[in-house]
Amino acid sequence: MKRARNFNAGPAALPLEVLQRAQNEWLNIEDSGMSVMELSHRSAEFEKIHNHAIQTLKELMEIPENYEVLLLQGGASLQFSMIPMNILKDGKRADYVLTGSWSEKALKEAKKVGETAVVASSKDDTYTYIPKVTDIEMNEDAAYLHITSNNTIYGTQWNEFPATGNVPLVADMSSDILSRKIDVSKFGIIYAGAQKNLGPSGITVVIIRKDLITDNDKIPSMLNYSIHSKNNSLYNTPPTLAIYLLSLVLDWAKEQGGVEKIAEINAEKAKAIYDIIDNSNGFYKGHALYESRSHMNVTFTLPTEEAEKQFLKEVKEAGFVGLNGHRSIGGCRASIYNAVPLSHCQELAAFMKKFQDAYMAKETQTH
Structure with a gap:
C-alpha cells in the first residue's frame, strides 16, 4: 500500500513507525494475551503504559517538578470551560489575546463563567499577524492571560511569549506542542488536543502548575482539576487506546532526537x-x-x-x-x-x- 502524503489539519498524520509498532502489538500488549483496548484501566499493564506516557512527556518537554500532567477527555474545547471554572475566581478578570477562531471560542466560554477582557487582537486585519507582546494591555491583577500559540486556520504562530509576572500565562498549544523547545516554567497552564502532534483524537494533555490546582466542591467532578490530579487522570475510564498511541508517539519523538x-x-x-x-x-x-x-x-x-x-x-x-x-x-x-x-x-x-x-x-x- 502506498501511504498518502497527508497534510490534514487534524486528525493529522501519525508517524509510520508508530502505526507499525501498534500493528505488531495489536493482539498482544505487554504479553497480556489481549489488545490494549481490552485491558482494564486499573490493570498493572495499562498503568505502566499510562505512567510511561506522562513520564516521557515530562522528559521531552523538561517539565519542572512543580507541574502536573493530566490526560483528559473532551478535547481542547472542553478546556475553554475548565480553565475559567477552576482558576477564574470571583472578583478577578481573565485576559484574552485574540489571534484566530480558537481564541474567540475560548473567550466565548470564559465569558459564561466570569469577567473577561480582550487585551490584544489582530481580528481587524483578518488575523494575519500575532500582536506584539508590548501591545498587550494586560491587567497585572488578572486571574490569567490566555493565548493560542499557533493558529491553524490563519497560519500564524507566536515566536515570542509575553512575560506575565505573577499572572499565570495559559496557552492552547494544540497545534504546535512538541514542535519546538519552550520554557514550561513561563506558563501556568499548557493544554493541547493530541490529534495534531501528539497522537490520535480523543485525548487532551493538560500541563498545569500545581499551585493552580485547588479544591472547589462547587465544580462538577469531571471538570475539576483537583479530582483528576488526585486520581492520576484515572478518575473515570480513560481513552486507553488513545493514551497507548500517545505513549508510542512520545517514544518516537525521543528516537528522532x-x-x-x-x-x-x-x-x-x-x-x-x-x-x-x-x-x-x-x-x-x-x-x-x-x-x-x-x-x-x-x-x-x-x-x-x-x-x-x-x-x-x-x-x-x-x-x-x-x-x-x-x-x-x-x-x-x-x-x-x-x-x-x-x-x-x-x-x-x-x-x-x-x-x-x-x-x-x-x-x-x-x-
Whole structure:
C-alpha cells in the first residue's frame, strides 16, 4: 500500500513507525494475551503504559517538578470551560489575546463563567499577524492571560511569549506542542488536543502548575482539576487506546532526537514550502505576515478562484491529501505537523512550482 502524503489539519498524520509498532502489538500488549483496548484501566499493564506516557512527556518537554500532567477527555474545547471554572475566581478578570477562531471560542466560554477582557487582537486585519507582546494591555491583577500559540486556520504562530509576572500565562498549544523547545516554567497552564502532534483524537494533555490546582466542591467532578490530579487522570475510564498511541508517539519523538531535532526538521519543512510562495512573483500569496508565519500550518491563496480549484483538483489527483483551506476562509493550507516527513513537504513544493509554471504557460497561450 502506498501511504498518502497527508497534510490534514487534524486528525493529522501519525508517524509510520508508530502505526507499525501498534500493528505488531495489536493482539498482544505487554504479553497480556489481549489488545490494549481490552485491558482494564486499573490493570498493572495499562498503568505502566499510562505512567510511561506522562513520564516521557515530562522528559521531552523538561517539565519542572512543580507541574502536573493530566490526560483528559473532551478535547481542547472542553478546556475553554475548565480553565475559567477552576482558576477564574470571583472578583478577578481573565485576559484574552485574540489571534484566530480558537481564541474567540475560548473567550466565548470564559465569558459564561466570569469577567473577561480582550487585551490584544489582530481580528481587524483578518488575523494575519500575532500582536506584539508590548501591545498587550494586560491587567497585572488578572486571574490569567490566555493565548493560542499557533493558529491553524490563519497560519500564524507566536515566536515570542509575553512575560506575565505573577499572572499565570495559559496557552492552547494544540497545534504546535512538541514542535519546538519552550520554557514550561513561563506558563501556568499548557493544554493541547493530541490529534495534531501528539497522537490520535480523543485525548487532551493538560500541563498545569500545581499551585493552580485547588479544591472547589462547587465544580462538577469531571471538570475539576483537583479530582483528576488526585486520581492520576484515572478518575473515570480513560481513552486507553488513545493514551497507548500517545505513549508510542512520545517514544518516537525521543528516537528522532527529541524536541530540538524535531524543531530543526520542522523549520526545513516550512522553508521548503514558503520558499515556493515567496519566489512565485505573487502567484501564491501567504495569508500570514512574514514575522508571524507558522511552522505548522502554511496558508496561502492563488490568483483566482478558478486557479485555486484547479490546484486543489490536481494536487489531490497527485496523491496529496488535506490541502483545502478551512471552510471559514477558503484558500489552501498545508499542515506540516511533526509526523509529516520532510520528503512530503519537498514533494509538495515541487508540485506547487510545476503547477505554477504550467498554469502560467497556459495563461500566456490563451492571451
